[in-house]
Every structure is written in structure tokens, then in C-alpha cells.
Amino acid sequence: MFHIFCPYCQEYREEEEFHPSGQAHLVRPADPASVSDDEWGDYLFFRDNPRGIHHEMWVHRLGCRKFFNITRDTTSYEILETYRMGEQPSITAANAEVRREQGVQTADGGWQTVGAQPENSRLNEETPS
Amino acid sequence: MTQSNRLNQGGRIDRSRRLSFTFNGQQYMGFAGDTLASALLANGVDVVNRSFKYSRPRGITAAGPEEPNAIVQLGATEAAQVPNVRATQQALYDGLVARGTNGWPSVQRDVMSWVGKLGGGFMPPGFYYKTFMAPASMWMTYEKFIRKGAGLGRSPSEADPDIYDHFNQHCDVLVIGSGPAGLTAALSAARAGARVILCDEQEEMGGSLLDSRESIDGAPASAWAEQAVAELAGLDNVTLLPRTTANGYHDHNFVTLHERRTEHLADTAAAAGREGEVRARLHRVRAGRVVLASGSHERPLVYANNDVPGNLVAGAVSVYIRRYGVVPGQRLVLSTNNDHAYRAALDWQEAGREVVAVVDSRAKPDGDLAKQARDAGIRVITGSAVMEATGNQRVSGAKVVAIDTERFVVTGKVETLECDTIASSGGYSPVVHLASHTGKRPQWRDDLLGFVPGEVKGMHVAGGAHGVYALGEALADGAGVGAEAARAAGFEEAAAIAVPDVEVRHESPTSALYQVPHEKPPLRAPKQFVDLQNDVTAAAVELATREGFESIEHVKRYTALGFGTDQGKLGNINGMAIAARCLNRSIPDVGTTVFRPNYTPVSFGAIVGRHCRDLFDPERYTALHQWHVENGAEFEDVGQWKRPWYFPRRVNGKRETMHEAVARECLAVRRGVGILDASTLGKIDIQGPDAREFLGRVYTNKWAKLAPGRVRYGLMCKDDGMLMDDGTTSCLGENHFLMTTTTGGAAGVLEWLELWHQTEWPELQVYFGSVTDHWATMTVTGPDARKLMSEVTDIDLDREQFKFMDWKEGKVAGVPARVFRISFTGELAFEINVQANYAMHVWKALFAHGEKYDLTPYGTETMHVLRAEKGLIIAGQDTDGSVTPEDLGMHWAVGYDKPFSWIGQRALTRPDTAREDRKQLVGLKPKDPKVVLEEGAQIVLDPEQKIPMTMMGHVTSSYYSPVLESGFALAVLKGGRNRMGETVYLPMSDGSVHQAEVVSTVFIDPKGERQNV
Amino acid sequence: MSEAHSEASVGNAATFDTHPGADAGVTPESPLQWSRVQGHVTEEGGAAEQIRVVERPFLGHLVLRGGAITLDEAVRAELGVSLPGKPLGLVLDAEGSRSVQWVSPDEWLVIVPAGEEFELENRLRARLGDAHFAIVNVGGGQTLLELSGEKARELLMKSVVYDVHEHGLPVGKAVGTVFAKTSVVLRRPTEARFELVVRRSFADYCVRWLRDAGREYGLRVESASP
Known part of the structure; x- marks a missing residue:
């Protein structure tokens, strides 16, 4: 059960007040008519599923009804930052090395693409009881 | 029976309060302060259960939640049955009735023992998988018998008379465990001013201090514990929760605690004289910091x-x-x-x-x-x-x-x-369970011969839970950790309390x-049990390693080690040690193990809390609900709303069937006048200079020229081009609109508008607000609607003054109203919006005037029939997220040449959305007019085709039309619009096949003349 | 701000007085009418219980949308109170009968005595001219419940996920949060009481929940006569 800092209400609130709304920073092509079917299909259907740093959009549905973004580690479920719509994250997979030194956990490589990476071998060793 | 094992003095029981209880049908006596386990032992009861697999007699082994054998079924009455209670954790009360969970029909003579005897040699690990899985079809039969024999407890067959609830707690520091480390941790944090919750699963707080031989400050350890608990109890910022087990540690320091509030007193709260109180409470704790002082299991x-x-x-x-x-x-x-x-x-x-x-x-x-x-x-x-x-x-x-x-x-x-x-x-094994619930793996420590918790953000570990066992060290550790937790929670001044004097004992390693x-060699020696609850032996673990299961997680699944309510509290480490020895590896090399919530079983009642019976789910009522109830409405659930479904009347002393009532209601609307409570429709107020532009982007059709006073129907798609919702939007002012949505879509559409405004087009000056509950909506419809309306309103109803798709402001029955000439029935219709608090007045006035027109209230079923006769869709019934406006034949509601690429436009030219043979909305007329096709029935072209048949589409809406005197349906059919007049087939599960003709979706008044009068 | 502007803005948005007026002889029904018929709600007054829940029906509820800078001056001029200065703020006028609540960075809930809302909306609109703002009358869609009594806080702990302790919800704070399986606006206007703003269609559910959760303490739900 997440504890989420709402950047508009300016305090931590219970997950039940929020609703996840998918990957953050998706860009709708400015002129849809000019993009190819493939590009439009990518925009419509393809999403990242990284192990590690991920940027997600959430909405404070039962609170202030504002959408905002979360940088979350998908391995530890730790929320590293929340920021308002229109702002950029300060923690990304690219600068994760720096953040790791600062004590922020990231996944191996912190990759951000879909499917292409081999499964982390450690996944096979450990299963919960 | 005498309590042959009871000492004449000593212990923390009250010998003046004698309690009678029944175990396996026999009556015994115990004392207040006993657990069921201690009372059984006092009475010399050796055998409390039969074992799970081998049916061996079992006795009490431990004194806490780690007890693997003494699992009992509790309850004197059927309604009060509770399965899988550990006798070591159940406080004794007068009149307690329990029996051993395993060992049907009795623990002494056991029908399952033949399995056990056979199994002595024949039941290696994997026995069930290997033996009973073949033939697979028989497993259900075997399984029923095995389960009954194995006796996993049973749920009551009568309703639970007790109530349960949830408590949302917030604190700075949650301390789990009230042993020496827990108490000093709580004291350090509490004295610093932090909001502290201290919970302990036992009846009495103090943990190991209560049975310690040692002294603190020269007094018995238990006396110091009492004093510490008393101090904490006196502090306003401390909540003490005895009899409360921390069962689950979840993300971001969210911890679920299970508090037993009357379970220690009697079978039910009422029997305990605590009528109306809850039996068990689930505390949902959000803690700033958690101090895990859960101690260790031997x-x-x-x-x-x-x-x-x-x-x-x-x-x-x-x-x-x-x-x-x-x-x-x-x-x-x-x-x-x-x-x-x-x-x-x-x-x-x-x-x-x-x-x-x-x-x-x-x-x-x-x-x-x-x-x-x-x-x-x-x-x-x-x-x-x-x-x-x-x-x-x-x-x-x-x-x-x-x-x-x-x-x-x-x-x-x-x-x-x-x-x-x-x-x-x-x-000793530190109790690391909670620390691993979010996936952090425990760490092996050779010096302790045990696992300690891995590092969990927000959690501090104190005392035996990380191997600090000696009393003096545990007290000091707790004091320091409690202060550290309080500082981390923002109480910067927090300091460790001064720890009392404890004699230091010398121990050899x-x-x-x-x-x-x-x-004898391991496989020949008598059984050496690793996991008593699941009957896993050392030989079984050894065999598993020989069969190639090298990871402890695989050994566990093969042997059942650590399964069930036990969760490996006693056996896990021993099992790992044996596997490690057999594989010639170290224990951490064999693997670590993590635990899932819950630490001990939690009753469903506590999980459900108050969300049951008539509070299971919210019921939303319109302002007219009382009238509907009083007028005999049958209700339909639409989302959380209770909507009148139909209004059966008594005809010749007999109550109408739904079919009769709906037929009557339909004809009333087509021939006279009917009224519908449409208040549940979603309504969104939209204001701002860019409101019109915004509507143009979220709707498929054009909004640039809609004038104040006019209404338009709109389709809303997702960006994949599929319909998500529809409704009318009225222009109230140049920059002011009222959008309606489907009943079920209301919240989703508002969030959808906010999503696009906040994330994609924040530059547009527009605001949205829900007014669904503010307005009550009544639809007066039918040929006589104008006559009735003219009696109650000052609005000019002349057809030239107040045209179809206009709205007007005025008074209805003396109440300010907005009236919209929109129709979902195909008949002349007036949709009246008044402030909801005045709705009942207006509704009743309409009926007072409507009597002479036989004003007929109708419900959702009639509404569905009427709209389907007109080919009007219901988003979510005739569409399912894979249907485009074009599939619906609604090209007329799509603005292909709008300047801005509205949501869904681009997708309509993707190859798949542009296909000719997509499923398209059509009407179906059954060849036999008496047939009402099943909604969801699949359409085929060749009824003789072998299964699997080629499915061409399915029925989305189907009703009987009293006007057509025939069944009729809407359906989606591949290439449907080019199949007009063709015959299609609908095979039913009983082998029969219906025939239907593909027809237009509009069955009545194709030119729309009736609504435009 | 010119007269011409304010007239234009009123023309752009339709305002609507929802009330029939006292002489129309129309009796309104509060959102708790059905609960009252079911016996869940009693007349105001009566024996003291550990928790009292009192409905304040028919109040004027307006949602104000717009930037704080845009709205603040108009609200101060017309209502006599400033917009709450920080998120989740709740301010009351001197009488305690008019309140302004922060809902989101561009949304405020104004609650005023019954019948005042239409005039207030018109005055605010006139004052705000052609600034970008919105005012929505939602008075028919929600009702206000006051909770008081020594066990009110415990009752809320059973009902809402928000921290209702003094630290979490001091006087002058208001939040939207989860209530049982629905949502409410939870307000702390004074030391002595909490307030719940509940949606009309959920009002009966909320009251039945409060009665059930409050049973062990003794609880009455009261409402003024219709």
C-alpha cells in the first residue's frame, strides 16, 4: 500500500485516494495526420516496462483530482520523487548511477525499453515462500 | 478431571477464577489467565491432534504462534465455529469448546491411520502428486477425501453473529513486540513525544520478561515489565494493543494488525456481554517508522x-x-x-x-x-x-x-x-517474517546460527529479532533503536532511555x-520430523535433494516444508540445514527464504470488517427513490445506483410479470405518456472561453456553431478510435455547456476530460465540474407529453418555439427548471432538470396532473426496449471498446474535416479500423416472432458447419417489442451493412438454432417523425 | 474592470437560481429524506449520546474554479474572508456560517447559508469580469454532516483513511478522502466538531455506515425538519 506525496496537496496520502494512469511523459504527436500508422500504433499501444526506474502518471482521484508524475523503482516499489504535470523528473535511469551513490536503489542498468533485455538471472533463483 | 500438572502456586494465573471448558468432547477445568494449551497441559492431555499426513498422535510442542500441532476448531455453536486456532494463542474462557482440527472422526481412533500405516514406507514426498494425480480426472475425488481426512478445519455453515471492523491508524513509531527490546523502544520513542503504537500478540504484554528467571533492578523481570507497561499506558501519545498480531508488513510502512477484542472472553461478543462490540479489529497502520521487536523462536x-x-x-x-x-x-x-x-x-x-x-x-x-x-x-x-x-x-x-x-x-x-x-x-531463530514481507531477503549470520532481517527502508530492528538475545543487551538495544526511530520520524531530540541494571551472564557458545x-542410516531410522504440521521428515528433505531439488525453494515445494498456517516457524532453518548437509553446502548457499503475509491466520471477518451485509457496497439513490419504493418498483443495479427496473402493477388481483409490466410501460409511452427517472445520467458543467474548442477535440462531431439554447448528441472515442461514451451536450451560454454521460461513465468521463486538459492541453481555458447529483432529471415522453407539460410549466411549448434539440428555462410545478427537448425513446420528450432537493415536489405534481393521461412510470427495461426499437445504442452494451463510430453506422456524428485532430480521428484510418469486414451494428429480426434472441448469442452463416463454427458476430441487445409484436435485436455482424435482408443463424447451447433476418437498426419510425412533433 | 465586461461574462455563462422562492409553497427534501423514512435519522435534539451527527441541509454550495490571484480579491470583497493561503486550508467568516475551502490549486468550495448562493455567484461573476474562472452551483448534489462528541474521532478512524488525529487534521484543515467504499470531504472547522460533505446519492450509505460504526459508542443522526 503506497504512501504517495501529492505535489499539489503538499503531503503524503494513502494509495486508496489515488489511481494510476499509466506511463508518464507520453507525447501525442502534434500532427497525428502526418505520422505513419506504425508511429501512431506505437503511441497508442506500446509502453515501457522497465525493471528499475519508471515514471508513471497518477491522479489524486479522491483528493484534489490533479494528475501528477511519480518516479518509482519497480523492483523495490520505492517512490523516489513525485512532481507536477509539466515538470521533469530529477531522477532518471540515465542519472541513476549518481543516485545509487546517494543511496537510491536502481535496477541493473536501469533500462527503459521493452522486452529486449535478457531476463535478469537472479530472478530465477529467488521466489517468495 | 483434576489438573494433575498444575502447581499449587506460581504463574500469572488467577486460581480464584475457575473456568470450565470442553476439548474433544471432554470437560476440563482451568484458570483465568490460562491459554487453551496451558489448561490442556495442566489437565495432562497428551494427544491434541493427529498429524496431517501420517496420522500420528501429536501433543503440544510450543507455547506461542509457532505451535505446529495444537491447531483446533473453536466454537460451541455452529455459527461461532472458528477453524485453525492455535491453542497456544487462545485465551481460556468459561464455556470454551474446542476440538483438534485433524483426526476426523476422533483423535484417538483415526480412519486415516491406514494411510499413515501404509504411508510409513509408501508416502515419500511427492506422494500425492505421484499417486493421486493420475488419472487427472480423479483428483477432485481423491482431494475431497484427503482434505476431509487431513482436516484443515472447517468454516461455519451458519452466519457469523459477530461484527468486525477496521481502524485506520497513523503513528510516528509502531513497535511490534512488547518484550524487553520492544518496551524500551516504545519508552524511548514515547518519552520523546512521538505518537507510538505498541502491539503484542499475547494476552499480556512483556514477552520473554514474563517467563524470565532474571531480575531487573533487583526485582523480577516481570515486575519491571508491568511497571514499563503501566507507564506507557499512562501516556496520551501511546496506544497499547495487547492481543494484537502484526500480520502483514506492506509497502511504505503500512502494517496490518489483527486485534482480538472479544475472542478471549467468549464464543461471541454477545455471549461475553459485549453486545454491539466488535469481535476482532483490523488495524491498518501507516507508521512513520516501524520498530521490529518480534524476538525469536526457539x-x-x-x-x-x-x-x-x-x-x-x-x-x-x-x-x-x-x-x-x-x-x-x-x-x-x-x-x-x-x-x-x-x-x-x-x-x-x-x-x-x-x-x-x-x-x-x-x-x-x-x-x-x-x-x-x-x-x-x-x-x-x-x-x-x-x-x-x-x-x-x-x-x-x-x-x-x-x-x-x-x-x-x-x-x-x-x-x-x-x-x-x-x-x-x-x-534461536529471529522472527524475521515481517521484515521479508516486501521481498527483502534475510541475511545469515554464522555467529548467531540464524537469519536476521535484511535492511528494510523505514524499519528498525531491535533485540532478539536481530539476534541480540541477552536481557541487558536487548533492553539497551531497544532503548537505542526506539530513540533512533523517533529521530527518524522527526523527533530530533529523542534519546535512549536509561536502561535498568541486569546481571551479565557468562554463556558458552x-x-x-x-x-x-x-x-541407523537416515532413511532407515524412525521418522525425524522437520516440519510437524506438514509431516515433513529429515528423510524427505534428503530424498528431495537426491532427486535433484537443490534450491530450498524447490525442496520446500516438493516436500511441503513450511506450508500451511505454520509457514516454517519451527522447521524452516532445520530443513535448510539438512538440505545443506546433504548437498554439502552452507545454509546460505542453499538459499534463503522469504515469507508472505499473513504471519498467522486472520479470520475473514476481520478482513471484511464492516464491508458486509447491507454495507457490502454503497447503494446510490436518486432524489425520487422513496417514490419508487412506495410504488412497487423492482430495482436494477446500474453501477452502484439503484434504478427502477420496471413498475409491476396488480392487475385483477395478480401482480404483473416483468414481461407484462414492460409491455404495458412501452405501449404507454408509444400511445400516451410515460415518465422516467433519469437522474443517474452523468452531468458535467463545462465553462470557459475554450470550452467549445475542447468539446471539438474530445467529441467526434462539430461543436463550433452550436448556439446557446441548442443541444447536440456527441460521440466520445479514445485515441484508438473506439467509442467510450456518448451523450448530449447543451450550450447554456456562449462559453458554458452541460454535458451528459452514460450512468456508468460519469466518473470516468470527467476524469478523461481532466486528463486531456491537465496533461495535453493545459493552455485551453476551461473548467469541468460534476453536477450529476445536483440535478434531478425526469423524462416525460410520449404523444401526450406536451399536453401534460403545458399544465405544469410556464415555458412556451409551441413546436416552432421549442424545437427538437432545444432547451429552455422556466418553471415546472413552480420550481425553476431547465427543460431539454431530447429523446431517447423516439417519441416527443421533455427532459426536466431541477435542483435535486425539489425533485420530489415536481415529480408528484406531474403525477397529480398526469392522472388523466394515465401517466405511466417506466423503468430501465422499458427504456432499453424503446431506445433499441429506435436503433439507439447504449455505450457499454452495444459497444465493448472495439467498436468505432463507423462500425455503428454513425458517420453523421463524425466530423472528418475538423481543423484539430480530435481524439480518435487518426486511428480511424489505420488499416484495421478501416477494414470493410469489421463487425457492424445491424438489426436482427427473428424469423419466429415469438423468439427473443439471447444477448451474447453468436451469429453464424452456415448452421450445418462443424464445430468450431465461423462466428460472424453476436447479439448485443435483444427484447420483445409489444409494438412490433415480435422479438427484435441489435447485433454486431461482420460486414453487416452489406448483408441487409440475409438470413443468419444463432445456434443455442441446447442444440436448437434460431434464424433471423438482417435488418436496419431502426425498427420504428425510421424518419424520426414521432419525436419531432 | 468595466461594467460592459461583467455583463458580457454573465452572458457567456448561464446562471440559474434553482430555488422556487419561499412563496411558491414548495417543500424541499434533503438528501437524507429516504434515510429519515427508514428511521435512520431523527429530529434534531434528544438524549445526549457519545457521538452526534447532525445534518445541515439546504446550504448553498458553490465550487469556484480559477487561479488564487484571480479569485482572492473578489472572494474577500464579497464574502469577507480570504482564500485559504495554503493547500488544504479551510477558513470561516466571523459568524462561522460561511466557509471557503481549498480543494485543489485552482478549486475552492464555498459553503454559505441556504439561499445566499445565487446572489453570491452573481456578485462574484460581476466582480471577476472576463477573467478565466468558473462558478458551479452544486448545492443540490451534496449535504453537510457535523460530527461531534468524545468518540467522533474514533468513529472517523473506522471510516476514513485520512489521519484524523490533531497532527493530521488540525482546526482549519479540510481534505477529500476515502470514506468506507466511497469518498467524502472531511473538514475540521472548529475544535468541537468535524464535518463531512457527502454527495447526495451516497448520503444514505454514509449515514448507515456511521450508524453501524458508531453503534458501540451510542450515536444519533439528526436533521432539521424538512
Whole structure:
């Protein structure tokens, strides 16, 4: 059960007040008519599923009804930052090395693409009881 | 029965309050302060259960939640049945009735024992998988029998008379466990001013202090505990929760606690004289910081026949003697690899019973407690261990032998000691469960011979939970950790409390002994149990490793080690140690194990809380609900709304069927006038200079020229081009609109508008607000609608003044109203919006005037029939997220040439959305007019085709039309619009096949003349 | 701000007085009418219980949308109170009968005595001219419940996920949060009481929940006569 800092209400609130709304920073092509079917299909259907740093959009549905973004580690479920719509994250997979030194956990490589990476071998060793 | 094992004095029980209870049909006496387990032991009850797989007799083994055997079914009445209660955690109350969970029909003579006897040689691990899975079809049969035999407890067949609830708690520091470390941690945090919750699963707070031999500040440890608890109880910023188990540790320091509020008093709250109070409460705690002071569980040693009643873990012996005044036997043999367990022998002797011997696996135990035992004249056999217990229903002796723990062999001659109780101790395992619930793996510590919690953000570990066992050290550790947690929670001044004086004891190191070698090879020796609850033996673990299961997680799944309610509290480490020995690896190499919530079983009642019975789900009512109820409406659930479904009348003393009522309601609307409560429609107020532009982007059609006073129907798509919702939007002012949505879509559409505004087009000046509940909406419709309306409103209803798709403001029955000329029935219709608080007045006035027109209230079913006759869709019924406006034949509602690429436009030219043979909305007319096709029925073109048939589409809406005097349907059909007039087939599950003709979706008044009068 | 502007803005948005007026002889029904018929709600007054829940029906509820800078001056001029200065703020006028609540960075809930809302909306609109703002009358869609009594806080702990302790919800704070299986606006206007703003269609559910959760303490739900 997440504890989420709402950047508009300016305090931590219970997950039940929020609703996840998918990957953050998706860009709708400015002129849809000019993009190819493939590009439009990518925009419509393809999403990242990284192990590690991920940027997600959430909405404070039962609170202030504002959408905002979360940088979350998908391995530890730790929320590293929340920021308002229109702002950029300060923690990304690219600068994760720096953040790791600062004590922020990231996944191996912190990759951000879909499917292409081999499964982390450690996944096979450990299963919960 | 007498309490033969009860001491005349000592313990924390109240001998003046005698309690009567029944176990397995026999009546016994105990005292207030007993657990069910201590009372059973006091009465000399040896066998409390039969084992899961081998059906062996089992007795009480431990004194806490780790108890694997004494699992009971509780409850004097059927309604009060509670399965899987650990007798060690159940407080005794007068009139308690319990029976052993396993061992149907009785624990003494057991029908399952044949399996056990056969199984002696025949039930290796994987037995069930290998034996009963073939043929697979028989598993359900086997499984029913095995489950009953294995007896996993049963749920009551009558409704639970008790109530349960949830409590949302917030605190700065949650301390889990009230032993020495927990108490000092709570004191440090509380004195710093932090909001503290201290919970403990036992009846009484104090943990190990309650059975300790040691003194604090010169007084018994238990006295210090009482004083500490009293101080905490007096602080406003502290919440004490005894009898409360922390069962789940979830993300971001969210912890679920299960508090037993009346379960310790009686079968039900009412029986306890606490009518109206909750039986159990689930605390949902969001903690700034968590201090895990859950202590440790003592590990038993693994030796032959270590499951015979009379085998206990050593610490439990001390707990029963010191807390309950119960000595669970006459003659004790203690088998240990450590110093601390010696206290069991000392306590036993001081209770006046015989200690036959202490058998210590170490060569030269010279700690203070060992010396004390020798000084007390107790025989100490060193370098040895109990290799095997003898006896069947009760221990009769202990076979003791010298062992070499390094080479795992016996090295001397077996000596048999006569005794009735064997206490064993193989060291201590920190209770790391909660720390691993979010996936953090425990870390092995060679110096402790145990796992300690991995690092969990926001959690601090204190005392025995990370291997700080010595009393003085645990007190100091807790004090420091409590202060650290409080500082981390923002109480910067927090400091460790001064810790009381405790005598420091010298202890010699524990030796690494888990399984005791036997003179026979492991697979030939009598059973050496690792997991008593799941009947997993050392031989089974060894066999699993031989069969190639090398990871402890695989061994676990193959053998069932650590399954069930037990979750490996006693057996996990021993199992891993045996696997490690067989594989010639170290314990951490074999793997670590993590635990899932819950730590102990939680009743469904507590999980459900108050969300049951008539509070299971919210029921939303319109402002007219009372009228609907009083006028006999049958209701339909639409989302959480209760909407009138139809209004059956009594005709000739008989209540109409739904079919009759709906037919009557339909005809009333088509021939006279009907009225519908449409208040549940979603309504969104939209204001701002860019409102019009915004509408153009989220709707498929054009909005640039809609004038104030006009209404337009709109389709809303997602960006994939599929319809998501529809409704009318009225222009209230140049920059002001009122959008309606489907009943179910209201919240989703508002969030959708906000999503696009906030994330994609924040530059547009527009605001949205829900007014769904503010307005009550009544639809007056039918040829007589204008006549009726003219009697109650000052609005000019002239058809030229007030056209179809206009709206006007005025008064209806004296109440300010907005009236919209929109129609979902195909008839002349007026949709009246008034402020909801005035709705009943207007509704009743309409009926007062409507009597002469036989104004007929109709419900959702009639609404569905009427709209379907007109080919009007319901988003979510005739569409399913894969239907485009073009599929629906609604090209007329799509603005292909709008300047901005509205949501969904681009997708309509993707190859798949542009296909010719997409499923398209059509009408179906059954060849037999009496047939009403099933909604969801699949459409085929060739009824003779072999299964699997080529499915061409399906029925989305289907009704009987009293006007057409025929069944009719809407359906989606591949290439449907080019199949007009064709015959299609609908095979039914009973083998029959219906025939239908593909027709237009509009069955009545195709030119729309009736609504435009 | 010119007269011409304010007239234009009123023309751009339709305002609507929802009330029939006292002489129309129309009796309104509060959102708790059905609960009252079911016996869940009693007349105001009566024996003291550990928790009192009192409905304040028919109040004027307006949602104000717009930037704080845009709205603040108009609200101060027309209502006599400033917009709450920080998120989740709740301010009351001197009488305690008019309140302004922060809902989101561009949304405020104004609650005023019954019948005042239409005039207030018109005055605010006139004052705000052609600034970008919105005012929505939602008075028919929600009702206000006051909770008081020594066990009110415990009752709320059973009902809402928000921290209702003094630290979490001091006087002058208001939040939207989860209530049982629906949502409410939870307000702390004074030391002595909490307030719940509940949606009309959920009002009966909320009251039945409060009665059930409050049973062990003794609880009455009261409402003024219709």
C-alpha cells in the first residue's frame, strides 16, 4: 500500500485516494495526420516496462483530482520523487548511477525499453515462500 | 478431571477464577489467565491432534504462534465455529469448546491411520502428486477425501453473529513486540513525544520478561515489565494493543494488525456481554517508522520420533511453568546445544519434578546456567544428544548417544533414559517474517546460527529479532533503536532511555546442531520430523535433494516444508540445514527464504470488517427513490445506483410479470405518456472561453456553431478510435455547456476530460465540474407529453418555439427548471432538470396532473426496449471498446474535416479500423416472432458447419417489442451493412438454432417523425 | 474592470437560481429524506449520546474554479474572508456560517447559508469580469454532516483513511478522502466538531455506515425538519 506525496496537496496520502494512469511523459504527436500508422500504433499501444526506474502518471482521484508524475523503482516499489504535470523528473535511469551513490536503489542498468533485455538471472533463483 | 500438572502456586494465573471448558468432547477445568494449551497441559492431555499426513498422535510442542500441532476448531455453536486456532494463542474462557482440527472422526481412533500405516514406507514426498494425480480426472475425488481426512478445519455453515471492523491508524513509531527490546523502544520513542503504537500478540504484554528467571533492578523481570507497561499506558501519545498480531508488513510502512477484542472472553461478543462490540479489529497502520521487536523462536532439534507427545521445545517448558504454573510432565530430559535452554531444567527442578538429565551436544559447556544446573545436582551428559524418543501416545524414554556433529555420526553406545518429557533446543531463530514481507531477503549470520532481517527502508530492528538475545543487551538495544526511530520520524531530540541494571551472564557458545545423527542410516531410522504440521521428515528433505531439488525453494515445494498456517516457524532453518548437509553446502548457499503475509491466520471477518451485509457496497439513490419504493418498483443495479427496473402493477388481483409490466410501460409511452427517472445520467458543467474548442477535440462531431439554447448528441472515442461514451451536450451560454454521460461513465468521463486538459492541453481555458447529483432529471415522453407539460410549466411549448434539440428555462410545478427537448425513446420528450432537493415536489405534481393521461412510470427495461426499437445504442452494451463510430453506422456524428485532430480521428484510418469486414451494428429480426434472441448469442452463416463454427458476430441487445409484436435485436455482424435482408443463424447451447433476418437498426419510425412533433 | 465586461461574462455563462422562492409553497427534501423514512435519522435534539451527527441541509454550495490571484480579491470583497493561503486550508467568516475551502490549486468550495448562493455567484461573476474562472452551483448534489462528541474521532478512524488525529487534521484543515467504499470531504472547522460533505446519492450509505460504526459508542443522526 503506497504512501504517495501529492505535489499539489503538499503531503503524503494513502494509495486508496489515488489511481494510476499509466506511463508518464507520453507525447501525442502534434500532427497525428502526418505520422505513419506504425508511429501512431506505437503511441497508442506500446509502453515501457522497465525493471528499475519508471515514471508513471497518477491522479489524486479522491483528493484534489490533479494528475501528477511519480518516479518509482519497480523492483523495490520505492517512490523516489513525485512532481507536477509539466515538470521533469530529477531522477532518471540515465542519472541513476549518481543516485545509487546517494543511496537510491536502481535496477541493473536501469533500462527503459521493452522486452529486449535478457531476463535478469537472479530472478530465477529467488521466489517468495 | 483434576489438573494433575498444575502447581499449587506460581504463574500469572488467577486460581480464584475457575473456568470450565470442553476439548474433544471432554470437560476440563482451568484458570483465568490460562491459554487453551496451558489448561490442556495442566489437565495432562497428551494427544491434541493427529498429524496431517501420517496420522500420528501429536501433543503440544510450543507455547506461542509457532505451535505446529495444537491447531483446533473453536466454537460451541455452529455459527461461532472458528477453524485453525492455535491453542497456544487462545485465551481460556468459561464455556470454551474446542476440538483438534485433524483426526476426523476422533483423535484417538483415526480412519486415516491406514494411510499413515501404509504411508510409513509408501508416502515419500511427492506422494500425492505421484499417486493421486493420475488419472487427472480423479483428483477432485481423491482431494475431497484427503482434505476431509487431513482436516484443515472447517468454516461455519451458519452466519457469523459477530461484527468486525477496521481502524485506520497513523503513528510516528509502531513497535511490534512488547518484550524487553520492544518496551524500551516504545519508552524511548514515547518519552520523546512521538505518537507510538505498541502491539503484542499475547494476552499480556512483556514477552520473554514474563517467563524470565532474571531480575531487573533487583526485582523480577516481570515486575519491571508491568511497571514499563503501566507507564506507557499512562501516556496520551501511546496506544497499547495487547492481543494484537502484526500480520502483514506492506509497502511504505503500512502494517496490518489483527486485534482480538472479544475472542478471549467468549464464543461471541454477545455471549461475553459485549453486545454491539466488535469481535476482532483490523488495524491498518501507516507508521512513520516501524520498530521490529518480534524476538525469536526457539528451534527444536530434529531426532527420531521427535513428534511423540511429550516432546517440547525447551523454552515452552519454562513458559508453562513460570507463566501458567503448569509442569507438562514428571521426568524431564533436556537435549540442547546452547546455554539458555538450561533454564528449562532449572525451572523444572524448582517446580519439584525430576530432571533425569541434561544432554548437551557441546564438549565443555561452562556457562553460568550450566554451572548452576550442575550445582543443583542435575546430571549433565556432554558431547551427546537425544537420538530417539520412545513411546507412542506419550514419551516413555530418551535414547541418548554421543555424537560427532562435524562428521554427522554417532560415536558411542546408546543409553536409554526413562522419562516422559523431552525438551529440546537447537538454538534461536529471529522472527524475521515481517521484515521479508516486501521481498527483502534475510541475511545469515554464522555467529548467531540464524537469519536476521535484511535492511528494510523505514524499519528498525531491535533485540532478539536481530539476534541480540541477552536481557541487558536487548533492553539497551531497544532503548537505542526506539530513540533512533523517533529521530527518524522527526523527533530530533529523542534519546535512549536509561536502561535498568541486569546481571551479565557468562554463556558458552552455541554449537551448530540441527539434526541429530542416528545409529541407523537416515532413511532407515524412525521418522525425524522437520516440519510437524506438514509431516515433513529429515528423510524427505534428503530424498528431495537426491532427486535433484537443490534450491530450498524447490525442496520446500516438493516436500511441503513450511506450508500451511505454520509457514516454517519451527522447521524452516532445520530443513535448510539438512538440505545443506546433504548437498554439502552452507545454509546460505542453499538459499534463503522469504515469507508472505499473513504471519498467522486472520479470520475473514476481520478482513471484511464492516464491508458486509447491507454495507457490502454503497447503494446510490436518486432524489425520487422513496417514490419508487412506495410504488412497487423492482430495482436494477446500474453501477452502484439503484434504478427502477420496471413498475409491476396488480392487475385483477395478480401482480404483473416483468414481461407484462414492460409491455404495458412501452405501449404507454408509444400511445400516451410515460415518465422516467433519469437522474443517474452523468452531468458535467463545462465553462470557459475554450470550452467549445475542447468539446471539438474530445467529441467526434462539430461543436463550433452550436448556439446557446441548442443541444447536440456527441460521440466520445479514445485515441484508438473506439467509442467510450456518448451523450448530449447543451450550450447554456456562449462559453458554458452541460454535458451528459452514460450512468456508468460519469466518473470516468470527467476524469478523461481532466486528463486531456491537465496533461495535453493545459493552455485551453476551461473548467469541468460534476453536477450529476445536483440535478434531478425526469423524462416525460410520449404523444401526450406536451399536453401534460403545458399544465405544469410556464415555458412556451409551441413546436416552432421549442424545437427538437432545444432547451429552455422556466418553471415546472413552480420550481425553476431547465427543460431539454431530447429523446431517447423516439417519441416527443421533455427532459426536466431541477435542483435535486425539489425533485420530489415536481415529480408528484406531474403525477397529480398526469392522472388523466394515465401517466405511466417506466423503468430501465422499458427504456432499453424503446431506445433499441429506435436503433439507439447504449455505450457499454452495444459497444465493448472495439467498436468505432463507423462500425455503428454513425458517420453523421463524425466530423472528418475538423481543423484539430480530435481524439480518435487518426486511428480511424489505420488499416484495421478501416477494414470493410469489421463487425457492424445491424438489426436482427427473428424469423419466429415469438423468439427473443439471447444477448451474447453468436451469429453464424452456415448452421450445418462443424464445430468450431465461423462466428460472424453476436447479439448485443435483444427484447420483445409489444409494438412490433415480435422479438427484435441489435447485433454486431461482420460486414453487416452489406448483408441487409440475409438470413443468419444463432445456434443455442441446447442444440436448437434460431434464424433471423438482417435488418436496419431502426425498427420504428425510421424518419424520426414521432419525436419531432 | 468595466461594467460592459461583467455583463458580457454573465452572458457567456448561464446562471440559474434553482430555488422556487419561499412563496411558491414548495417543500424541499434533503438528501437524507429516504434515510429519515427508514428511521435512520431523527429530529434534531434528544438524549445526549457519545457521538452526534447532525445534518445541515439546504446550504448553498458553490465550487469556484480559477487561479488564487484571480479569485482572492473578489472572494474577500464579497464574502469577507480570504482564500485559504495554503493547500488544504479551510477558513470561516466571523459568524462561522460561511466557509471557503481549498480543494485543489485552482478549486475552492464555498459553503454559505441556504439561499445566499445565487446572489453570491452573481456578485462574484460581476466582480471577476472576463477573467478565466468558473462558478458551479452544486448545492443540490451534496449535504453537510457535523460530527461531534468524545468518540467522533474514533468513529472517523473506522471510516476514513485520512489521519484524523490533531497532527493530521488540525482546526482549519479540510481534505477529500476515502470514506468506507466511497469518498467524502472531511473538514475540521472548529475544535468541537468535524464535518463531512457527502454527495447526495451516497448520503444514505454514509449515514448507515456511521450508524453501524458508531453503534458501540451510542450515536444519533439528526436533521432539521424538512
